[in-house]
Amino acid sequence: MIKLRIHPRDIAGPWTWTGRQWQAGTSWIEPYTHPAVEVLGPDDTSPAMIIRERCPTLTGQPHHVGWPGDFIAIQPSNGTMWIEAGVRGVAPLYLIVTDTVLYGSWDVADLAPSLRHAALNEHEVVRQLSTTFRYTHDTLWQGLHWLTERSQAVFGAHGLGMRYPLPAAHGRPRELTAGADPVAAYEQLLDLALSRRVYDPATTAVELSGGLDSANIAASLGAAHPGQITAAAMIIVGAAGVQQQDRRRQMIDLFRLGPDVTTKMIDNLPLRPDGRRASRALITPYDELYDEGKTTLLGLLHSRGVRTVATGIGGDEMVALTAAELSRAPLGIDPLDLPWTGPHSRDLRGGFDTGTAPASIVNEVTLLATACVAPPILRAGMWPIHPLADPALIRFGEWLPYSWRYLKRLHVARLERVGCGPYLVDPPLRENFEPVMDEALHRHGAAFLRAMLDRGSPLIDDGYLNPDELAAAATRIADGTPAPGDNSVCNVIALEAALSSFGHAESPTPVPA
Structure with missing residues (x-):
């Protein structure tokens, strides 16, 4: 929903709206431009800058934490900048500090210059490889944070802090009343x-x-x-x-x-x-x-x-x-x-x-x-x-x-x-993307794996993957005789492709326990 660059010296403002961005000094905050998105403030009633989904039934209404659309609220306070996410998570916001400056975007690709030499988060590496995803501030890179729903990020001269909200309450199954539809x-x-x-x-x-x-x-x-x-x-x-x-x-x-x-x-x-x-x-x-x-x-x-x-x-x-x-x-x-899973x-x-x-x-x-x-x-x-x-x-x-x-x-x-x-x-044939991935792996995946093995990978060097078993899987896939679970190697390929594209050459540094 937003992209931003904030230097600590600019936090206090004043922040000026240009029609496309809020700007202060060399810092800027740019909302996504779309008819479904609106911006509010700052004004005499509030120092907050609000980027939110429009709601047709609430046109012109002040912002509040129960707003029925997604939103990001940004507010300077005592030399720090507070950034808070709404409930819905329609567009993500990723944040990273580089050379004391806070950068943020809904697209991780925008942050590539800050990530090329960043160490990897080992827990997130394994989540990616095993598709055992978790909802968390953590990302694949140490120092890159995802502002999850209702979370707050606090940025200032001392760096970036992330705060989770209280757990949300949930309902339980009930019995229907007579005649309920x-x-x-x-x-x-x-x-x-x-x-x-x-x-x-x-x-x-x-x-x-x-x-x-x-x-x-x-x-x-x-x-x-x-x-x-x-x-x-x-x-x-x-x-x-x-x-x-x-x-x-x-x-x-x-x-x-x-x-x-x-x-x-x-x-x-x-x-x-x-x-x-x-x-x-x-x-x-x-x-x-x-x-x-x-x-x-x-x-x-x-x-x-x-x-x-x-x-x-x-x-x-x-x-x-x-x-x-x-x-x-x-x-x-x-x-x-799976056999290609490494000891780490x-x-x-x-x-x-x-x-x-x-x-x-x-x-x-x-x-x-x-x-x-x-x-x-x-x-x-x-x-x-x-x-x-x-x-x-x-x-x-x-x-x-x-x-x-x-x-x-x-x-x-x-x-x-x-x-x-x-x-x-309830159609007679099951419709899903498994045959698509099977065909892709047979035509292109084996060659990708072999190229990865030839040039090397930090995922292999640090024990996340077993190269011999990956080579065996590549042979089975190329021969059209995959073993059960071999299509899961697509997760390996996706992660390796992302790391290669971001220019990672060094091994990841483990996250302290």
């Missing part, structure tokens, strides 16, 4: 969440993958704006991709959506030679694994004048089962037990929860996802909205009985009510 309540809350966002339906796209979450958003947007909302998707490979296209066509007609914009993943495979990772162009460790396809799709949307992208992020977490309701742990391979990674197995944030209002997994998808959307000149991550819908989901959350019954029932049959809510 959860689907009708769901529709009303979803419409309310959309009404609080600023968007022009003629320049709005919905990410309609064909899944339950995005389909519910598309159904609401289509009902509110018939024929105007653009549908967008990355089309997966094989027979499941043919099915996905057919189901999407039916949904577009049923929901009364407008134009359909797609990109085929077979033409935009991860690690393709002209992609950012394969060409060793600058790419962050927080960019999506499917960056090639997403970037192509966003480019197509941009060329059509799209300014707002609605997603289904948060739908899984909204109706998730509680730990007590899960009968067993999810099945799968522990990434730290295994030694750090117990450090996954080091420094994590307290309970958030929006689910931590949702916040991790929104932070991942925002930068490419913002780079393309668009603003993301995530209606299923609205706190009111989250609370509603927490209150629902088990039967309405099990197998996402609420999302299914709502789609059935608007006319979706079994083919649309």
Whole structure:
């Protein structure tokens, strides 16, 4: 939502608004320019500079901590600058101090000059390699901090301090009253969440993958704006991709959506030679694994004048089962037990929860996802909205009985009510990106791994990875005979590509225990 450069001597101001930035001396704070974003202050009533999402029903209202959109509040006080994040985490903010100056951005790539020689955070390295992500101020680099929801950053002559908020309270499942209609309540809350966002339906796209979450958003947007909302998707490979296209066509007609914009993943495979990772162009460790396809799709949307992208992020977490309701742990391979895992990674197995944030209002997994998808959307000149991550819908989901959350019954029932049959809510073929990644690894991944092994990597030097086992995995993948779990090597490739692009040549320094 913002980018900034603040020198300690400029904190006291005065801060002057130029129409694009607040400026004081050599320091500046630049909000993201978009119709969905507004700026307030400082003025006679408050020294704070506020960057927030517009809310159509609260136009012109003063700012407050319960503002129903995302926001960043920045306020000088007694020689220090306080920066506070809102609840929603629509756009991340990363902060780092270099030569006593504070730099910040929603895009880690902007901070590359400060990171080229920064030491790595060993706990975050293992989280990245094993996809055991945690919501935390920590990032892959020591000294680079993520301002998580409701957190505060305090900057001054003595450096940068980070403060977590108190844990958020959450609800528990309840029993429905006689005659209650959860689907009708769901529709009303979803419409309310959309009404609080600023968007022009003629320049709005919905990410309609064909899944339950995005389909519910598309159904609401289509009902509110018939024929105007653009549908967008990355089309997966094989027979499941043919099915996905057919189901999407039916949904577009049923929901009364407008134009359909797609990109085929077979033409935009991860690690393709002209992609950012394969060409060793600058790419962050927080960019999506499917960056090639997403970037192509966003480019197509941009060329059509799209300014707002609605997603289904948060739908899984909204109706998730509680730990007590899960009968067993999810099945799968522990990434730290894969053969290419090095001894240092295994030694750090117990450090996954080091420094994590307290309970958030929006689910931590949702916040991790929104932070991942925002930068490419913002780079393309668009603003993301995530209606299923609205706190009111989250609370509603927490209150629902088990039967309405099990197998996402609420999302299914709502789609059935608007006319979706079994083919649309429970298709015969499973639609996901696993075959896309399998194809990408077979075509391009083995060569990438071999190049990595030839030139060396700090991830190998410091024992995070086992080079012999990586070489064996590369051979299996190239031969088309991968072992179970071999597709997880994509996490290794993504991290290595990011480190290479940022120019890391030295080994990471372990974080003190």
